[in-house]
Amino acid sequence: xxxxxxxxxxxxxxxxxxxxxxxxxxxxxxxxxxxxxxxxxxxxxxxxxxxxxxxxxxxxxxxxxxxxxxxxxxxxxxxxxxxxxxxxxxxxxxxxxxxxxxxxxxxxxxxxxxxxxxxxxxxxxxxxxxxxxxxxxxxxxxxxxxxxxxxxxxxxxxxxxxxxxxxxxxxxxxxxxxxxxxxxxxxxxxxxxxxxxxxxxxxxxxxxxxxxxxxxxxxxxxxxxxxxxxxxxxxxxxxxxxxxxxxxxxxxxxxxxxxxxxxxxxxxxxxxxxxxxxxxxxxxxxxxxxxxxxxxxxxxxxxxxxxxxxxxxxxxxxxxxxxxxxxxxxxxxxxxxxxxxxxxxxxxxxxxxxxxxxxxxxxxxxxxxxxxxxxxxxxxxxxxxxxxxxxxxxxxxxxxxxxxxxxxxxxxxxxxxxxxxxxxxxxxxxxxxxxxxxxxxxxxxxxxxxxxxxxxxxxxxxxxxxxxxxxxxxxxxxxxxxxxxxxxxxxxxxxxxxxxxxxxxxxxxxxxxxxxxxxxxxxxxxxxxxxxxxxxxxxxxxxxxxxxxxxxxxxxxxxxxxxxxxxxxxxxxxxxxxxxxxxxxxxxxxxxxxxxxxxxxxxxxxxxxxxxxxxxxxxxxxxxxxxxxxxxxxxxxxxxxxxxxxxxxxxxxxxxxxxxxxxxxxxxxxxxxxxxxxxxxxxxxxxxxxxxxxxxxxxxxxxxxxxxxxxxxxxxxxxxxxxxxxxxxxxxxxxxxxxxxxxxxxxxxxxxxxxxxxxxxxxxxxxxxxxxxxxxxxxxxxxxxxxxxxxxxxxxxxxxxxxxxxxxxxxxxxxxxxxxxxxxxxxxxxxxxxxxxxxxxxxxxxxxxxxxxxxxxxxxxxxxxxxxxxxxxxxxxxxxxxxxxxxxxxxxxxxxxxxxxxxxxxxxxxxxxxxxxxxxxxxxxxxxxxxxxxxxxxxxxxxxxxxxxxxxxxxxxxxxxxx
Numbered sequence: 036x037x038x039x040x041x042x043x044x045x046x047x048x049x050x051x052x053x054x055x056x057x058x059x060x061x062x063x064x065x066x067x068x069x070x071x072x073x074x075x076x077x078x079x080x081x082x083x084x085x086x087x088x089x090x091x092x093x094x095x096x097x098x099x100x101x102x103x104x105x106x107x108x109x110x111x112x113x114x115x116x117x118x119x120x121x122x123x124x125x126x127x128x129x130x131x132x133x134x135x136x137x138x139x140x141x142x143x144x145x146x147x148x149x150x151x152x153x154x155x156x157x158x159x160x161x162x163x164x165x166x167x168x169x170x171x172x173x174x175x176x177x178x179x180x181x182x183x184x185x186x187x188x189x190x191x192x193x194x195x196x197x198x199x200x201x202x203x204x205x206x207x208x209x210x211x212x213x214x215x216x217x218x219x220x221x222x223x224x225x226x227x228x229x230x231x232x233x234x235x236x237x238x239x240x241x242x243x244x245x246x247x248x249x250x251x252x253x254x255x256x257x258x259x260x261x262x263x264x265x266x267x268x269x270x271x272x273x274x275x276x277x278x279x280x281x282x283x284x285x286x287x288x289x290x291x292x293x294x295x296x297x298x299x300x301x302x303x304x305x306x307x308x309x310x311x312x313x314x315x316x317x318x319x320x321x322x323x324x325x326x327x328x329x330x331x332x333x334x335x336x337x338x339x340x341x342x343x344x345x346x347x348x349x350x351x352x353x354x355x356x357x358x359x360x361x362x363x364x365x366x367x368x369x370x371x372x373x374x375x376x377x378x379x380x381x382x383x384x385x386x387x388x389x390x391x392x393x394x395x396x397x398x399x400x401x402x403x404x405x406x407x408x409x410x411x412x413x414x415x416x417x418x419x420x421x422x423x424x425x426x427x428x429x430x431x432x433x434x435x436x437x438x439x440x441x442x443x444x445x446x447x448x449x450x451x452x453x454x455x456x457x458x459x460x461x462x463x464x465x466x467x468x469x470x471x472x473x474x475x476x477x478x479x480x481x482x483x484x485x486x487x488x489x490x491x492x493x494x495x496x497x498x499x500x501x502x503x504x505x506x507x508x509x510x511x512x513x514x515x516x517x518x519x520x521x522x523x524x525x526x527x528x529x530x531x532x533x534x535x536x537x538x539x540x541x542x543x544x545x546x547x548x549x550x551x552x553x554x555x556x557x558x559x560x561x562x563x564x565x566x567x568x569x570x571x572x573x574x575x576x577x578x579x580x581x582x583x584x585x586x587x588x589x590x591x592x593x594x595x596x597x598x599x600x601x602x603x604x605x606x607x608x609x610x611x612x613x614x615x616x617x618x619x620x621x622x623x624x625x626x627x628x629x630x631x632x633x634x635x636x637x638x639x640x641x642x643x644x645x646x647x648x649x650x651x652x653x654x655x656x657x658x659x660x661x662x663x664x665x666x667x668x669x670x671x672x673x674x675x676x677x678x679x680x681x682x683x684x685x686x687x688x689x690x691x692x693x694x695x696x697x698x699x700x701x702x703x704x705x706x707x708x709x710x711x712x713x714x715x716x717x718x719x720x721x722x723x724x725x726x727x728x729x730x731x732x733x734x735x736x737x738x739x740x741x742x743x744x745x746x747x748x749x750x751x752x753x754x755x756x757x758x759x760x761x762x763x764x765x766x767x768x769x770x771x772x773x774x775x776x777x778x779x780x781x782x783x784x785x786x787x788x789x790x791x792x793x794x795x796x797x798x799x800x801x802x803x804x805x806x807x808x809x810x811x812x813x814x815x816x817x818x819x820x821x822x823x824x825x826x827x828x829x830x831x832x833x834x835x836x837x838x839x840x841x842x843x844x845x846x847x848x849x850x851x852x853x854x855x856x857x858x859x860x861x862x863x864x865x866x867x868x869x870x871x872x873x874x875x876x877x878x879x880x881x882x883x884x885x886x887x888x889x890x891x892x893x894x895x896x897x898x899x900x901x902x903x904x905x906x907x908x909x910x911x912x913x914x915x916x917x918x919x920x921x922x923x924x925x926x927x928x929x930x931x932x933x934x935x936x937x938x939x940x941x942x943x944x945x946x947x948x949x950x951x952x953x954x955x956x957x958x959x960x961x962x963x964x965x966x967x968x969x970x971x972x973x974x975x976x977x978x979x980x981x982x983x984x985x986x987x988x989x990x991x992x993x994x995x996x997x998x
Contacts, residue, residue, distance in 0.1 A: 038110055038122065042070040043140045043195075044175025046182065048110065053769065055109055061086055062102040064186045067179040069123070069132035071191045073139055078129040085189040103130055140173045141195070147173075148202055151209070160213040164221070167206040171224050174199060180451045184475040200238065203228040207241035211248055218249045223421070226429040229258070230459035233265055236274065240281040247285040255285045257436065261460050268352065319412035321387040322443065325375040326368055328501045331494030335485060339373055342483055343380065343464070350439075353458050355465045355480055357473045360487035363527030366468035367445050369487065374443050374466060381464065383438040386412060388456075389598065392448030392469060399448055402455040406431050407754050409456075416973035420754060421790070424455060427754075432459040439463065450475030489524035492516075498526065502533040507544070514544035521551040531628070535580070538625050578650070581626065585619040589628055590655060591663050592639065593647035596726040597719030599638035603699045604719075607670035608663050610697030636715075662695070668735040669694035671716070671723045674701060675742045678709035682746065682932070685854045685892045687814045689741055689778075706931035710970065713746050717755075724759050733766035737775035744782045748789075749934050751973040756786045774815075777806035781819050788826040796826055817846035817855055821862065833870045837863065854895060857886035861899050868906050876906040894935075897926035901939050908946050916946045937966040941978060948985070957985055 041047040046067040048055045057063045068085050069077060083095045092098070107120050114120060124131045136143040147170035154163035178195035179187055186192075207225055210217040222245055229235075229242045239262045246255035259282045263274050274282075342354050358366045371387075378385055388405045406427045410420055413434050421427055435458040447453045447469040453476060457465060467473065467482070476482040490498060499515060500508045508515050522528035536547055578586060591608045592600070605620060606613045620637055623629035629639050639647075651660055673694045680688065681703050694700065703709040713720075720743055727735035740763030747756040760782040767775025784799030800823050807815035824839035840863045847855035864879035880902040887895030904919030920943045927936040944959035960981050967975035 038138060040066075040070050040073075040134060040139045041175070042067055043144060043173050043178055043199075045180050046070070050110065058102070058105055058109070060183055061098065062105055064179075064182040065099065065102050066106055066132075067182055067186075068189070068191060069130060070134070070139060070141060071179065071195060073132050073134045073142060076126055076129045076131040081129065085191065086186060088185060141178075144170045144173050144202075145198075148198075148205075151205065155205075155209060160209045161215065161217065164206055164209040164213050164217045167202055167209065168217075168220055171199075171202055171206060171221075176451065177454075181449075184450060184478075187475075200228060200232065200235070204238060204241055207245050211241075211244055214248075218245045221245065222249060223426045223429050226432070227425045230429075230432055230457075231454075233262065233459070234269065236262070236266075236278050240277040243278075243281040243285060252285055254433070256282070259285070261436075264461065265352070318382075319384040319386055319409075319440075321412060322374050322378065322385045322441075323371050323387060325372055328498075329368065329372045330498040330501055331490055332365070332369055332372075332487075335369060335487065336373060336376075338485060339483075340377075343377065350462050350464070352461045352481075353463050353465065355457065355467065355476065355482035356485060357476050357482045358466065358468045358485050358487060359470070359472050363525050364487045364489060365526040366487055368526070370443055370445065370466045370468050374441055377464070378441060381439045381441040383440045384412075385441040385443070387443045387445065389445045390447050390452060391598070392446045392452055392471075399452075401758075402452065403427060403754065403758070405444075405456055410434070414976070416751075416976035420973075428455040431456075435463055436460040437462070442466070444468070447471070447473070449473065450479070454480070490526060490529075492519060492524065495519045495522075495524045495529060498529050499533055502530075503536055503544075507536075507540075511544040514548045517548040518544065518551060521548065531626075534626065578628070578646075581622060581628075582619070584615075585622040586650075587655075588616060588619045589623055590647050590651040591660075592629070592637070593644050593651055594660065594664050594667060595719075596722035597716075599632060599636045600719065601701075601716065602635055602637075603674070603701045604667060604670055605637065606699040607666045607697065610663070610666055613699060664730065666695050666698050668723060668727055668731060668739075669698045670700065671720055672735055672739050672742065673698065674703075674712065674716075675720060675739060675746075677701075678703050678713050679742055679745055681709040682706050683894065685890070685895060686745065687818065687852065687855065689738060691738065706933070710746075710931075710933065713743075714750075714970075717747075717752070721755055721759050725762055728762050728766035733770040734772065734775070736766035737763040737770075737772065737779060739763070741775075741778040741782065744778075748782075748786065750970060753786055753789045756782065760786065773806050773810050774812070777803050777810065777812070777815055780806065781815070781822065784819075785822045785826070788822075788829065791829075793826075793830070800826075813846040813850045814852060814855070817843040817850070817852075817859075820846070821859065824862065824866070828866055828869055831869075833866055836866050840866065853886060854890050854892050857883045857890065857892065857895055858898075860886065861895070861902050864902050864906065868902070868909060871909075873906045873910045877903065880906060893926050893930055894932060897923045897930070897932075897935065897939075900926070901935075901942060904939075904946070905942060908942070908949065911949075913946050913950050917943065920946070933966050933970055934972060937963040937972075937974075937978075940966070941981075944981065953985055957982060960985070 037051065039049045046057065046063055048057065048066070057066065064086055065082060068082060079096060079099060082099050083091045086099070087095055103123060107114060107123050110122050111120060122132055122134070124133060134142060136146045147166050151163040151166035151170070154160075154166060177187075178199070179192050203221075203224055206221045210221045225238075225242050225245055229238055232238050239258060243255045243258050246252070246258065259274075259278065262278060266274060339356055339358075342356055344350060358370055360366050374385065374387075386409050388400065388408055390400045390405060392399055403424045406424070407420065409431055410427065415430070415434070421430060437460065439462045440458070442456070442458070442463060442465045444453055444456055444465065444467045447467055449469070449471050450473050453467055453469075453473070457480060467476065472486070473482065473484070477484050489495075496508065496515060496519065499518070518532060519529070522532055532547060532551065536542060536544065578589065581589065588605060588609050592605065594608060595604065602613055602617065602620070606616045609616050609619075620629065620631075624631050624637075628643055629637050631637055655663075673691060676688065676691055677700055679686075701712065703712055720739060724736050724739045724743075727733065727739065740759045743759070744756070747753075747759070760779050764776060764779030764783065767779055780799040780803035784796045784803060787793075787796040787799060800819055803819045804816060807813075807819060820839040820843035824836040824843070827833070827836035827839060840859050844856055844859045844863075847853075847859065860879050861883035864876040864883060867873070867876035867879060880899050884896060884899035884903065887899055900919045900923035904916040904923065907913070907916035907919060920939055923939045924936060924943070927933075927939060940959045940963035944956040944963065947953075947956035947959060960978050964975050964978040964982065967978060
């Protein structure tokens, strides 16, 4: 069974098609070191130096030997106790990991680089560039990312970063020499490297030249200005000859381009005239609400305020503040409070994201998810967001260039979790909170570190006074002092205790102190972070006061994968009716063990969730917890299925097994309710797909992904679709479920096509055809053929599309699926429109209309009317086109299909524009844009572009009484 390794990014290993779960951090770091030196023995003393630095423990050599044994068992579980390992070999006073370019990405990278060097020597720059592009595509982040920063600083790892940087520079030089479209293909990687090495003049010069060569002259000059400023501010030097030469080449090219384009002024354009147009105009304001009862932290606030220049002065660098400390100490509260106090200094907006770096269920928000949420906040259309993390990060940094934005990155896991989210140009403030000490962020990015301690005694007393009232606190000063001490002055513990006292105003504070004193610790997972034991006592005390039913709900809520959940989801977890759990949730909210950020949705602090997790393991047992998790996943699977059925009632879909007893599936009466539920729970459904893949059998994972497929695609959530379907496909593969694999490949093929990634799309769809054929699923085969046809039309391969549609129609006919045949007929008609065969299109779409009318498929009838209108429009039969569109519009409104309603409105506007009725066209397009913006679809930007091109004022409304 083949074993493969990766070290150009996170350290990973696969045996066969299964990724291996690596052990503790030191074991992972050891594997990374051996991979970095693959084929060469690494002495034991070198391993000890890399893993422990200057202060290794006395048992270091024994620990290394144990980790070597564990790695051998992991890589070759069938290896006899004293057998000779294929991969890990002892010799020359150390250990050697044997690999080849087919099994290790690093060796493949080096092989491709050598081939590129040879091609360059033979005067073949294009071939050399292609090889380097292939080599750089192997990198998934900094080499050996994910291991401890102090280990990753070992020279063997930093040398790999140097190899990557050298390859980027070589690719840029060869792309410039080769010309053609190669410059654009290296630009994303070049931008990423330049952001990570802002003072590398050679790298920045290459970025400037490639930008200019690919038509980004204004951005090239902007890069030069930024580097020039940074060199002056940080090093006190001027740009060297290489940067100066790059600037002069760009200015010469720009003047040549300007000379060929008439200008209004007739004057030469200077560097300052070539500012890039902003890619987005939305001003995000994402900060959570400031805490009204914010207390203390005066010295900490004074320190962070010193990071900003005096009011009115520009920030010459990106200012990064890393706020660290134990759970519950108030990192987020401080960050949000400070952010609100300085928000007026950042006129271009505020971004906020909870990265969930220490979420007990492991549902950490990836950098890709966070960047996508920021791009959404800036209003970037979905179709303009590139597929890869590096490309997305480059677009994100481009949006921040020349903007002053405040960014709060809350609850980060580690430095690598944060790095892709950092701006690349000065003017922005970044606040990062984390339970980890972000050494890498301080060392590599110049972040200012602030570690929060517990409150001072005076601040803790003020904390209680703000919540309990000055009079009550003054009445029992000794009890207040004891409460402060027993809570360890931890803000979260004090908040829980004060909530109990507020709800029971007749309780003496002395009794509160006595209950705390008598409590026992129960959060062993946090025993290393004193004084969290006192916070644990507060949680335990609050928990013991709950009714048994509320306590059970609290324990089960730890199983929920998302940041918050609905009433129906809690009911499903508990296996009870909504009416039974509603008062229990109210009890938890009043006890401050749960929050209700919006009506009907519930969440809790992660420390409390961790506490609930431990309680569940101790009190409920594995069978009960597994049953609750199954009910929760059944709730989401069957509710997504119900929503999909309401949205597209005649569409082929999975047949699910009945859900477990006790599961609540909310009633979704219409498409609006279904779409609202899906949008409100989208992040939870995506997290459930991930959780089901890791902790369940895998069946829920792929079925959830397959059922949410239509919604994610239609609403433009294509990046999320890629991630979800990739996870689901992996789960189906581990399960050996052919049907699940077929659905995963089908969705991934179509979504890759959305991003014009044709090779990946074709490969996935071809595999889907094989798998659906293997299980004899004709309906699945037909849907894949329709996907193939759609993507063929995207590439103007219309004859190929017609062939796929013919196959799909035959498969539907054999299965007796009349509605499917009718949809294919309509899509064939659309293909004829694309081919200019409008009369043929009318025949096919008319046949589809009649078939849908016979089956009573309202959405199918509407789609056929829309296609007929489109054909008439191209025949210049505009009156007839508008009649058809009106039929479609009425049906879409009746069925509450808002996306297709907007699509038809766009077509109506197009026809009015063709008739010269610009005012009517603008009305239709404005209505379409409003709908698309309301549902968050990326196509809204395209409609707004139509309106800008039209450039007509708002029409005067008709007088009352006119139709």
